[in-house]
Each structure stands twice: as C-alpha cells, then as structure tokens.
Amino acid sequence: MRRIIGNTLRYFLLTAIAALMVGPFLWMVATSLMDPQDIFHFPPRWIPDRFDLRNYGAIMDVLPLGTLLLNSFAIAVSATIGQLLSCTLAAYAFARMEFHGKNALYFILLATMMIPAQVTMIPTFLIMRAVGLIDTLYALIVPAFFGGAFGTFLLRQFFTSIPRELDDAARMDGCGRFRILWSIYLPLSRPALVTLGLFSFMTYWNDLLGPVIYLSSTEHATLTMGLASLQSGTMVTRYDLLMAGSVLSVLPILVLLIVGQQWFVKGVATTGLKG
Amino acid sequence: MKNPSRLFRALEPWLYLLPTLTGLALFSAGAVVTSFLISFTTWDMITPPELVWAGNYLSLWRSDLFWEVVLNTLYFILLAVPLSVSCSLALALVANTGLRGITFFRTAYFLPVVSSMIAVALVWSWIFNPEYGLLNYLLEEVFGVKGPAWLHSTTWAMPAMVIVTVWKGLGYSMIIFLAGLQNIPQDLYHAATMDGAGAWKRFRHITLPMLSPTTFFVLVITLINAFQVFEQTYVLTRGGPANSTLTMSYYIYQNAFQYFQMGRAAALSYVLFAVIFVVTLVQFRIQKRWVFYA
Secondary structure, three states, X not given: OHHHHHHHHHHHHHHHHHHHHHHHHHHHHHXXXXXHHHHOOOOXXXXXXXXXXXXXXXXXXXXXXXXXXXXXXXHHHHHHHHHHHHHHHHHHHXXXXXXXXXXXXXXXXXXXXXXXXXXXXXXXXXXXXXXXXXXXXXXXXHHHHHOOHHHHHHHHHHHHOOOXXXXXXXXXXXXXXXXXXXXXXXXXXXXXXXXXXXXXXXXHXXXXXXXXXXXXXXXXXXXXXXXXXXXXXXXXXXXXXXXXXXXXXXXXXXXXXXXXXXHHXXXXXXXXXXX | OOOOOHHHHHHHHHHHHHHHHHHHHHHHHHHHHHHHHHOOXXXXXXXXXXXXXXXXXXXXXXXXXXXXXXXXXXXXXXXXXXXXXXXXXXXXXXXXXXXXXXXXXXXXXXXXXXXXXXHHHHHHHHHOOOOOOHHHHHHHHHHOOOOOOHHHOOOOHHHHHHHHHHHHHHHHHHHHHHHHHXXXXXXXXXXXXXXXXXXXXXXXXXXXXXXXXXXXXXXXXXXXXXXXXXHHHHHHOOOOOOOOOOOHHHHHHHHHHOOOOHHHHHHHXXXXXXXXXXXXXXXXXXXXXXXXXX
C-alpha cells in the first residue's frame, strides 16, 4: 500500500516537472500555428482554431530561410567532422602512446576548459581576420579541426577502457598504430564517437556568439542569427513568426535527442563522474 | 609490414597531436597571452594600438558602470547558482527510479538543455509578455496576483533571466547528479534501514556525503557558466532596462564588437578570467571541509 502511494506521488511529481519543462515548447508550437490576430488574445489559447502552416510560409518572406538552414547545417556538420577527426587522433595519443610530457600536456589541455570564451574571442577574431576568413563559414568551421578539451577527454576515457591485449595481438600481426586505431579502436568506440558527434552538432547548430561575431552578410548568416535579428529588427514583435522560427531551430535537435537520448545522457554522465 | 624506424616511432605521437597542439597554441595559450597584451593598449582595430599600460584597468576601477556590471553579475550568480544546484539535485532524486516510462521523463527534462538558447529565450520572452504572456495570465488566474512587467522592469528583468537560465540548465546537472546517485552502493541504504534510519536520516547521512564529489563538480561547472551568461542577455534584454541586466560577458561583447574598444574589452575579459580562476581555486581549497571521497 505504501509503495503504491509512493509511486503515485512520484509519478505525479514527474509529470508536474515534465509539464514545466515541456510546456514552453508546446506553447511555442501552438503559437507558431496560430493566426497572428489570435495571438494577442485573452485568455491565451493553447489549441489554435486552425491548424495550418501559414506562419512557416510567412517567415520565408522575412528571412532567407533556405540559406539560413543550409548555413547552419553546413557549419554544424563540417565542424562535427573536424571535432571527430582531431579529437580521435589526440585522444588515441593520450590513451595509448608514450611520449615526453604527456601528463603535463593532458593537464594543460583540460585546464583550457576553464578559460572563458570572452578571453579568447578577441585574439581568435584577429587570427581569422589575418587569414581573411571574416564573414565566411570557415571562420566557424576551421577551429573545430584543431581539437577540443571536451572531445579529447571523452574519447580518451573510452579508449583507455579498451583492453590492451587487443593492441598487442594486432601488433604481433604486424599492424601499425594507425591500423590499430582505424580497425580496432574506432569500431569499438562507436558509442563514444556518437556521443561526441551529437554534442558537437548540437553545440555548433545552437551557437549564437560565434556567428554574431564572425558573420555579417545575410548570405552567410545562420538560423540562430536570423532569429535574433527578427526579434530586434521588426517594430512589432511578431511572436507567430518568432515561434515558427524557433520550432525550426529546435526540430532537428529534438529528432537527435529522441534517436540518441542514451548517448547524450552517457556523455554528460562521463564528464560528471571523472571530471 | 616492416618495423617502422625508431625516429618515426618517436615522432608518431606528435603527428597525432599536431592539430590539437596547434589549436592549443593558437586559440588557447596564444590567445590568452595576446588578450593580456591587448589589455594594456587602446585599440579600435583600425589605427595602430597605443600603449597605455594599466590605463584600461584604472579607468574601469573609476567607472561607475563597471561596478554596476560587477554587482549585476554577482546578483545573477547569487540567485542562479544555489537555485540551479538545489533544484537539479531535487529533480535527480525524483527521477532516480526504475519506474516504467522514466526514460520518457528524463528525455523531457533534457529537451531544454539541447535546444538553442535563442529559441528558448524567444519563447520565454513571449511567456514573460506583461499583457498577453502565459506567466502573468497564470499568476492572475491561479494566485490572483497581478504579475510584474518582467523584462521591462528594472526589478524583475534579472529574476526573469535567472528563471530562463535555471530552467534551461536543470536537465544537464540532473543527469550528472543521477550518475552520482547510481554510484552510491545500495548496501549502505540497506544497512541504515536495518538500523532504523528514516528517509530523512538516510538522505542526510548517506546520500549527501556520498554525493558530495558530484555536488562539488556541479557547483564548479554551474558557477563558471553563470559568470559567462551571454546569450540570454543578448536575446532577452540586451542588458536593459536601464542596465539592470548588464552582466560582465555582455559588457565585454559590447565593448569589443559594438564600441570597438578592444583594449578595454580585453582588460574586462582578464578581470573576468581572474575572478573565475580565484573562485574556482577557492572552491578546490575549501572542498576538503565538505567533500567526502570514499
């Protein structure tokens, strides 16, 4: 009996919290489907009278939606590839190779996570300006090919859990280091690679500070920039359009979350336990 | 395959590390040094920089706006960090169960974490709308209170920012707490129950101490992030009304990329860096007093 009451209470709590966490998203979707005239209605309506996607068409008149989506997508995918490549290589070296100053270097790499982005953003901007990448997508993509503390840490944790005997056996068969990485470590590390890939895609897809600093022309703008401009640019705040745009921004990530929920959770949990 | 030469074997790790080390040198270590040097100059990025030594730091010290920004940042942190850590711990305790459908709930709690801050801030700015927004409607209907003007009020804009920040980050810290909770050996609870310890006693004397390393980690991360609050400000208030939500990170962005005062911005970023560094160091120092490593 006590157990039943306890479980009911817990379900009640879980549901109440879920309503708080998901409610704003439902409100976002509801607003995005409403007739602009119904939005400033009192009391607020959760269920729109009509169910059409007119606002999603209307947002295209204000924003070059195709370009924005394409740019955001190009940046997120390329940067993710960059992160996977550079972090895999570094993580493998830190996990399975012996060299001078290894521990010190690894410590320094992890310590860079403490440097606030505000300190590095001006010099990074200057580097990008010096190599002529301002207002190109490359300004956001190129740094991703130069590694990162989080990704290297995540993959190194995983690599060190792979039994060394596999390395030894492969070496007896005459495999070089790269062969071992390529045909043993990478296939075994699929979960960690998926986790890093998801996090990386999410980070670059959602990024606002980077695009705001580096990109200025409309043809190179990202979806997050477009949304931000919509809010400050128009005289009357068009919540119907803003919410339609927000839904478009959340949708790809929602799909990733539903497909890869367990990988997201694993990624966060790893950093927590061993950080 | 023939044996690789000794030289190659010695060089091989460095080949693997080349991208990361280049990035470290250019975008981290190099950037930290460059920023430091820029902070001693005045520079608009067009005319050559001019050396002013500690001029930027002195002018900040004498600037009323700077101190206002510092106080705003502290106010934000004092509201957001304790609220965020305690709520996410509570959330983890509720979600730490094997009940059916728990994956669904955890995924739901994680949705704000993975969504872009811009989308999240936009929907909240709509919820906070004083006349037609959902929040004031609920306040009026359920509690009979007339809600404030939220983002348009110098008093309520900052709490509104805190609500958005805490709400967005809850799921992240919850997952870390969950992992910590699941690492506590169940025997401890069985033994305590046998000895007649109630739920509160078990929480107070087993869960809290065993979880303290996780709590410490969450606290450090939450604090570092709180110092750097930017996107919420950019979307919700741009630092207004009347500078009431102008915090450090946004102020740095304004100085650098709106007023093009690179020297001043770099000096500000160093002040922020120093504060984060000291606060983190102090946390590591005092952790011995309350963090329990089994």
